[in-house]
Amino acid sequence: MQKIYLDNAATTPVDPLVLEAMLPYFSEKFGNPSSIYSYGRETRMAIERARKSIAEMLHTRPGELFFTSGGTESSNTAIHCAVRDLGCQRIITSPIEHHATLHTVEFLKSLGACTVEYVGLTQNGHVDLVELESLLAGGQVKTLVTLMHANNEVGNLLDLNLVGNLCRQYGAVFHSDTVQTIGHYQFNLEQSPVDFLSASAHKFHGPKGSGLLYIRQDVQIKPFIHGGAQERLMRAGTENVAGIVGFASALELATMHHDEDSVYIRSLKSYMQEKLTEAIPDIRFNGDTGEQSLYTVLSAAFPATEKTEMLSINLDMAGICISGGSACSSGAQGGSHVIKGIYPHESRLPIRFSFSKHNTFAEIDIVVSKIKEFL
Numbered sequence: 001m002q003k004i005y006l007d008n009a010a011t012t013p014v015d016p017l018v019l020e021a022m023l024p025y026f027s028e029k030f031g032n033p034s035s036i037y038s039y040g041r042e043t044r045m046a047i048e049r050a051r052k053s054i055a056e057m058l059h060t061r062p063g064e065l066f067f068t069s070g071g072t073e074s075s076n077t078a079i080h081c082a083v084r085d086l087g088c089q090r091i092i093t094s095p096i097e098h099h100a101t102l103h104t105v106e107f108l109k110s111l112g113a114c115t116v117e118y119v120g121l122t123q124n125g126h127v128d129l130v131e132l133e134s135l136l137a138g139g140q141v142k143t144l145v146t147l148m149h150a151n152n153e154v155g156n157l158l159d160l161n162l163v164g165n166l167c168r169q170y171g172a173v174f175h176s177d178t179v180q181t182i183g184h185y186q187f188n189l190e191q192s193p194v195d196f197l198s199a200s201a202h203k204f205h206g207p208k209g210s211g212l213l214y215i216r217q218d219v220q221i222k223p224f225i226h227g228g229a230q231e232r233l234m235r236a237g238t239e240n241v242a243g244i245v246g247f248a249s250a251l252e253l254a255t256m257h258h259d260e261d262s263v264y265i266r267s268l269k270s271y272m273q274e275k276l277t278e279a280i281p282d283i284r285f286n287g288d289t290g291e292q293s294l295y296t297v298l299s300a301a302f303p304a305t306e307k308t309e310m311l312s313i314n315l316d317m318a319g320i321c322i323s324g325g326s327a328c329s330s331g332a333q334g335g336s337h338v339i340k341g342i343y344p345h346e347s348r349l350p351i352r353f354s355f356s357k358h359n360t361f362a363e364i365d366i367v368v369s370k371i372k373e374f375l
Contacts, residue, residue, distance in 0.1 A: 003319040004363045008203075009152055009180060009297050009354035010323055014246070015205040021249040022207065025242035033239050034230065043241045050248035054212065057255045058182075060189035061217060066231045067244050070211035071179035072100040073225075074198035077213055077235075078175040079104045079146055081221035082196070083113050086173055088144040091116045092135050094127050095341040096153075098177055100198075101146050102337075119147075125156050125287045125342035132163070136170040143170070148177040153338040153352055154287030155297035157181075164193030173219075179203055180294055182212075183254040184262065195219050201243065205356070206250030210243030261357045266295040268355045268364065273298055275368040280375065286339060286350055296355050301339075301348035307375050308349045314374045320367055323352040 005013075025046065031039025033047055047067070055062040068074045079101065082088045091105045095118045109116045117135055120128040127147055136143065145167050150157050160176060167174040175196035178187075182197070183204025189197070197214035201207055215221065215234075228236035254261070269289075276283050286299035302308040312324050324336070339350045353367075 001319045003321060004359075004367060005321045006353045006355065006359065006363075006367065007321045007323045008356040008359075009352065011202045011208065012205045012356050013358070014202075014207055015250060015253055017253060018206055018246050018249045022242040022246040025245055029241075033241060034228075043239075046241060047239055047244050050244045053248045054251055057251055058187045058189050058214070059191070060214065063232070064189070064214055064217050066213045066215060066234050067239060067247070068211040068213050068235060069209055069240070070202075071098075071177060071198045071200035072211075074196075074200075074211050074213035075100045075146075075175070075177055076104050077224040078196035078198065078215075079144065080108070080224055082144040082173050082175065083108055085221040086144075086219070087142045088173055089114050089141040090139055090143045092119055092132065092143060092145045092172075093117075094119050094121065094147055096121065096125065096151055096338040097146070097148055098152055098179070099337075101148070101177060105146070114144075121342055125151070125154055125338075126292065127158060127163075129159075129162065129166075133166055133170075136166060136172055139170065139172075143172040144175065145172050146175040146177070148180070150178075150180040150294040150297075151287065151338060152180050152297075153336060153350070154299045154342065155180075155289075155294035156287045157292045157294060160192060160194055167195075168193050180296070183251055184258075184294070184296060186255075186258060189214060201247040201250050204250050204254045207243045207246040210240055210247045212247065257357070262295060265355050265357060265359075268359055268361065269295055269298050269353075271361055272353055272355075272364045272368070275364060276300055276371070279368050279372045284348065287342065298353045298355075300351050300353065301343075301346070302351060302375075304347045304349050305375075311349065311351065311371065311374060315367070315370060318370050320370060322367075323354070324350060 029042055031043045033044040051062045051065050091114050105116050108114050119132045122128055164174050173195050178197045179200045182199040195216045199212040201210040223234055225236045282303055284301040286301050
């Protein structure tokens with residue numbers, strides 16, 4: 001049975017060219033980058049080449065980039081260190097952030113390290129920027145604002161420059177989870193008023209376990225993970241050399257083919273929305289599906305029936321991979337906190353379809369046909 005994969009917001013397959021770039025660092029180029037002999041120097045040079053390449057693509061300095069194990073570690077580092085080292089006594093976030101953010105701020109609040117305030121949402125799930133400014137203006141203590149660039153379940157986009165400038169106006173620190181957008185959008189960090197960014201390679205055809213934390217040059221924090229001098233004393237632990245090389249290779253490919261890939265993937269999303277609307281007249285779509293939405297994600301809301309409750313399982317049995325929300329919370333009880341945050345009284349069933357350059361219009365026709373058949 002041929003499988004159809006429409007859960008690219010959860011993870012993407014590693015591009016063959018990325019794998020090719022990584023393979024030598026599992027075999028003949030195996031040295032520890034901290035070693036001073038030739039094997040170590042070889043892998044150290046590979047890490048620094050990758051850092052320089054990524055810096056050029058993100059329009060920033062290599063010294064502002066630190067490699068991590070993924071977006072979760074990056075976000076944890078930024079949030080913990082903003083409280084511990086930058087004196088942030090208050091955190092402003094939203095109720096629909098990734099759990100890497102929500103669980104971290106809740107933990108810090110439980111320690112008494114800070115207070116936490118949740119900015120409200122508009123009707124279609126965007127952060128209420130008027131309320132955000134009101135919260136910032138009313139604050140009496142140093143504040144961290146942590147808001148994701150694109151929501152991983154419904155795809156709503158945040159205006160990073162607008163929020164970053166608000167934070168600067170009121171003296172707040174700004175962290176953004178850009179895990180769903182780096183590799184899919186062009187960034188110019190030299191001109192972006194953001195203090196911390198989190199990223200992960202496996203969202204754009206790179207390897208799992210390879211992440212990035214951007215820290216603006218004038219932001220001074222201490223290590224979150226201790227035990228070694230790696231990453232210029234900022235992140236202890238032997239570097240994941242193959243993963244770092246894979247991150248850079250995947251971002252190079254994504255940047256090189258950005259224009260054609262983004263147009264193509266956006267057309268897949270539009271086509272699926274159109275076909276689902278034709279097939280299921282009472283379907284609705286979660287969040288903002290227009291220009292202020294991530295072009296790789298489409299979240300559909302199906303009427304709650306016995307048949308729709310079985311839809312994910314039936315699609316899986318038919319070889320079709322989709323998500324009921326975030327893959328990071330699969331198996332969690334109580335449904336999606338994102339959908340509940342936007343539609344607190346909604347009883348519909350959310351299904352997330354997320355696309356990549358490898359998907360086809362023919363696959364979408366098959367998926368919509370199967371959904372119609374099952375319902």
